[in-house]
Amino acid sequence: xxxxxxxxxxxxxxxxxxxxxxxxxxxxxxxxxxxxxxxxxxxxxxxxxxxxxxxxxxxxxxxxxxxxxxxxxxxxxxxxxxxxxxxxxxxxxxxxxxxxxxxxxxxxxxxxxxxxxxxxxxxxxxxxxxxxxxxxxxxxxxxxxxxxxxxxxxxxxxxxxxxxxxxxxxxxxxxxxxxxxxxxxxxxxxxxx
Numbered sequence: 001x002x003x004x005x006x007x008x009x010x011x012x013x014x015x016x017x018x019x020x021x022x023x024x025x026x027x028x029x030x031x032x033x034x035x036x037x038x039x040x041x042x043x044x045x046x047x048x049x050x051x052x053x054x055x056x057x058x059x060x061x062x063x064x065x066x067x068x069x070x071x072x073x074x075x076x077x078x079x080x081x082x083x084x085x086x087x088x089x090x091x092x093x094x095x096x097x098x099x100x101x102x103x104x105x106x107x108x109x110x111x112x113x114x115x116x117x118x119x120x121x122x123x124x125x126x127x128x129x130x131x132x133x134x135x136x137x138x139x140x141x142x143x144x145x146x147x148x149x150x151x152x153x154x155x156x157x158x159x160x161x162x163x164x165x166x167x168x169x170x171x172x173x174x175x176x177x178x179x180x181x182x183x184x185x186x187x188x189x190x191x192x193x
Contacts, residue, residue: 044094
């Protein structure tokens with residue numbers, strides 16, 4: 001049965017190089033786009049519950065315990081709430097947070113009650129039922145995994161780019177070489193003669 005699918009499977013098996021490049025582009029788009037939005041008030045307002053509930057970050061806000069009374073919906077302009085957010089340091093912290101995404105945001109799943117469906121009468125609430133905010137945070141798991149693959153591939157390419165320069169400077173007879181024939185290639189020790 002597998003013989004019928006050999007050609008498509010072979011093409012898919014060798015598509016990892018294209019996949020790595022697409023992952024680079026995808027991660028760049030997400031980081032740049034969402035990172036740029038951290039400088040816009042509506043995005044900063046939307047992360048207020050996450051930061052206010054975080055034991056590691058709530059101290060960046062002036063009044064983290066008062067955030068619920070000042071929340072707005074995306075696209076909604078309430079000058080009084082905007083002034084409160086400015087005084088709360090919501091916007092200053094959001095600009096700093098732009099450089100720490102996604103590492104910081106994953107911690108919000110643990111610290112933010114709004115990441116889970118609220119108990120409003122339905123049987124599906126709390127863990128494991130992610131709210132819209134929780135689903136937004138959970139996507140960072142994929143970003144981290146993709147970023148790790150891209151970093152590993154970039155490091156491998158850099159190491160392979162200069163094998164002769166590296167080996168000529170070493171006094172040891174053994175060098176490390178990274179195989180590139182398949183994803184998850186094995187680290188090999190080779191002897192120079």
